[in-house]
Amino acid sequence: MDTIFALASAQGKAGVAVIRLSGPLAHPAAAALSGAALPSRGMRVRSLYGKDGSRLDDGVVLTFQAPASFTGEDVAELQIHGSTAAVNAVMRCLADMDGLRLADPGEFTRRALENGKMDLTQVEGLADLIDAETEAQRKQAQIILAGELGNLAERWRRDLIRAASLLEAVIDFADEEVPTDVTPEVRQLITDVIADLHREAEGVRIAERIRTGFEVAIVGLPNAGKSTLLNALAGREAAITSEYAGTTRDVIEVRMDLEGLPVTLLDTAGLRETDDHVESLGIERAKKRAEAADLRVFLTDDPKELGVQLLEGDIQVLPKSDLRNSSDEGISGKTGQGVDRLISNISRVLGNRTTTHGIATRERHRIALITARDALSAAIAVLESGPDLYDIAAEELRTAIRALEALVGRIGVEDLLDEIFSSFCLGK
Template sequence: MDTIFALASAQGKAGVAVIRLSGPDSHSAAARLTGGALPKRGMVLRTLTDHGGARLDDGLVLTFQTPASFTGEDVAELQIHGSTASVNAVLRCLSDTEGLRIAEPGEFTRRALENGKMDLTQVEGLADLIDAETEAQRKQAQTILAGELGTLAERWRRDLIRAASLLEAVIDFADEEVPTDVSPEVRELIQGVMSDLHREADGVKIAERIRSGFEVAIVGLPNAGKSTLLNALAGREAAITSEYAGTTRDVIEVRMDLAGLPVTLLDTAGLRETEDHVENLGIELARSRAEAADLRVFLSETPKDLGVEMREDDIHVLPKADLRGIGEKGVSGKTGQGIDALVDDISCVLRQRTTAHGIATRERHRIAITRALDSLTSAISVLESGPDLYDIAAEELRTAIRALESLVGRIDVETLLDEIFSSFCLGK
């Protein structure tokens, strides 16, 4: 196994930079840099020098002994001053050290997976945590990183192994009279797992939205104040505004944190009949994006004017509240009137939706769960036919178990690993 190294902290000037080494030569390589033996596990303050004895920097050296480390291997971390020059000097020295090589993206985490320190769902949770921009994303990523989905999968797997073993016991003693009918317990075990799997499969779509963000489209007639409202919500001039109808031709997107949830606001072209070919293209795009959005804000006198049917949770607000009489409700991006109430309404709808999400967060999870459900449905059906077909039911259970094992990365995931780890930085 190679010994790898990389900058584990962010690129650029900082107060402290962390360089991580992992592998069988990590401790000896760190010791050569510091000119003395290091504890197998601990922290010491040392002066770092190059191979010619020239001083590089002062820093803390942390050592971790296998298997009690992030990767499950011997690990050393160098905490030095975070200047670009200091970091580059230490990295050059490590590059010139025999037996060391620069890590590939995500290689530290990949080694943690291969050495049993994390399962595949935890790796995905770590990637999500690194990318998290909102509180909801952070909490969801922490749940996965803590191993809760892996714990669930192991419980499901254990129950299905128990069910399969009961069926196989009957098969093994087919020529003898089995004193107990195992089918009630087998059915109960399978149905319990299926209930959990259905709940997780149904919640994946919302969980994915927490990861990638909800889309909220602002739709209305031309000059209804959509772009002005978008700018007010974004707190900056994200869209061009003018008194001329048809100014917005494309869909303008603004990503923001709304009550801890990731939200992409869409400013769409005004919906109207027009002979302008380019504007028509924008209007068709607006209708398409509005239909696909998770939530629509209808900025109009009446939603029926827009030719887009309102869904149950969609929000209707009156435009240009600053031009209306006292006491009339509405929203104005120009003065800010009604914006706090609109933000509260949007946040309330999206928060209610997030209550339905489970622990599974990715389409890969949903596919593995669906495969397991299909096999369990077949197993229940075959089980009803009696002991003569228990061998088929047992095989369906084994297929379901393999699907759950792929969920946590035990089997059938090699083709996924390069794609997953390519999103990691070098120091992870």
Template sequence: MDTIFALASAQGKAGVAVIRLSGPLAHRAAAELSGGDLPARGMRVREFRAPDGSRLDDGLVLTFQGPASFTGEDVAELQIHGSTAAVNAVLRTLADMDGLRMAEPGEFTRRALENGKLDLAQVEGLADLIDAETEAQRKQAQTILAGELGNLAERWRRDLIRAASLLEAVIDFADEEVPTDVTPEVRQLIAGVMGDLDRESRGVRIAERIRTGFEVAIVGPPNAGKSTLLNALAGREAAITSEYAGTTRDVIEVRMDLAGLPVTLLDTAGLRETRDHVENLGIALARDRADKADLRVFLTEDPDRLGIAFQPGDIHVLPKSDLRGESEFGVSGKTGQGVDQLIDQISRVLSDRTATSGIATRERHRAAMQRASAALTETLKVLESGPDLYDITAEELRTAIRALESLVGRVDVENLLDEIFASFCLGK
């Protein structure tokens, strides 16, 4: 096994930079660089020198002994001054040492997976935590990283193994004095798992939205003040505004944090009949994005005239309330009237939807759970045929168990690993 190293902190100037090493030569390399023996687990303030004795920097050396480390291997971390020159000098010195090489993206975490320190769902949670921009994303990622999905999958797996063992006992000891009617208990175990799988599968879409972000489309006729409203919501000039109808031809996107949720606001082209070919393309794009959005804000006098279906949770506000006087349902991006109330309403609708989110956060998770659920549906069908078909019932149960094992990376996920770890930085 190679010993790998990489900068684990962000690139660029900083007060402190962290360089991580992992592998059988990690402690020895850190000792050579810092000029003295190091404890198997501990920290030392040291001066770092090149092989010719020239001083590179000074800082802190932390050592961790495997398997009690992030990767499960011997690990060393060098905390040095965060100048680009100091970091590059230390990295060059490490690269010249025999048996050391620069880590590939995500290789530290991949070793943690291979050494049983993390399951695949936890790896995904770690990636999500690194990318988290809002409080909801942080909490969701921490839940996955803490192993909650793995714990849930393990509980399901134990129940199904218990059900399979009951069936196997009847098959293997048919001539012995063992209870032959295990169908009620097996059915109960399967039903419990299927109920959990159904609930978690239904919550994946909302959970995935928390991870990737909700889309909120502002729709309305030309000159309704959509771009002005977007700018007011964003707090900056994100979209061009003018008194001429049809100014917005493309979809303008602004990413925001609303009540801890990641939200992308979409300013769409004004919806109207026109002979302008380019504007028609923008209108078609606006309708498509509005249909796919999680929530629509109808900025218009009459939502029915826009040709976009008003769906549960959608918001209707009257445009340009500064020109019509006080209005409970009006909003003006120009003066800010009603903007705070609109933000509160959007946040409330989206927050209510997150109440149905589950622990599973990705389409991969949902697909694995649905495979398990489909196998359990077949299991129940065969189970009703009685003990004569218990061997087939047990095989269907094993299919469901393998689907759950793929959820946490025990089987059938090798083709996913390269894609997952490619999203990690070098030092993670």
């Protein structure tokens, strides 16, 4: 197998840069740079030299022996000064060594998967952790990275293998007297797993929103103060404001962190009847985005006049409270009145929804869970028909087991791997 290397820290000037190597030549390559032998596992402060004996930099060399490393292979890490020149000099020397090549995106993590150091859900958790922008995203990614979804899948798999083995025993000894009726135990094992699978599948939508972000649409009539409110929430001039109706023609998006939750605020075109073709396109797009959003903030005295349905959890506030005689419940992006209260209300509504999320976070997970659940429901139905159909029930159990194995990447996911690892940086 090739020995790969890459910069594992961020590009650009920094105090320290980390260059990672993995493969059979990782330790010899690091030793060649440092001019002396290295321990199979340990840390040494060394000067690094080029082929011509010129000094490249001083740094710390860490070595890890297979299989006790991130990738499961021999690994070396060079922690050097984080100047662009120093990093480039060391990387050039590594590239000139026989048997070494620059890693592909995500190749270190892919090797960890192939060597059994991680399952596929943990790989996805690592990708989510790298992309995490909010505290809720960090916590969720850490749960997946710690292997909790994989542990659940393994527990379900063990229970289903136990159930299948009981059925297979009855099938194998069909001509003999079986001393115990296995149906109650098999039924209980399957029923318990179905309940778990259903709960996790139902929680995927909210978990996925934590991972990708909630959408909150601000809707109202033209000149209701939507863009001014968006700017107040964002703390910057994200949207153009004016006294002219129809200024906002397209949906403007602002990404925010609201009490640890990732939220994208949508400033939409004012909803009204218009003969302006371009504005009408913006209004139609605004309605579609508002209807698809997780939460809508209605800036209006009467939501019915907007043509967008007010759903449970949506928030209605009276616009432009600065122009009203008395409006404790109103809001004004211009003066800031009610803005903090609106942020708290949005955070509360979305926070309440996150209490129903499960561990599974992706549509791929949901499909695998539902496939397993449906196969188990079919197995229960067949089980009630008696031992003559146990072979069909056992096959349904095997279908469910295969779905769980696909969930953690044991089988049937080769076509997904290139897509998954393409989102990783070179050093991961």
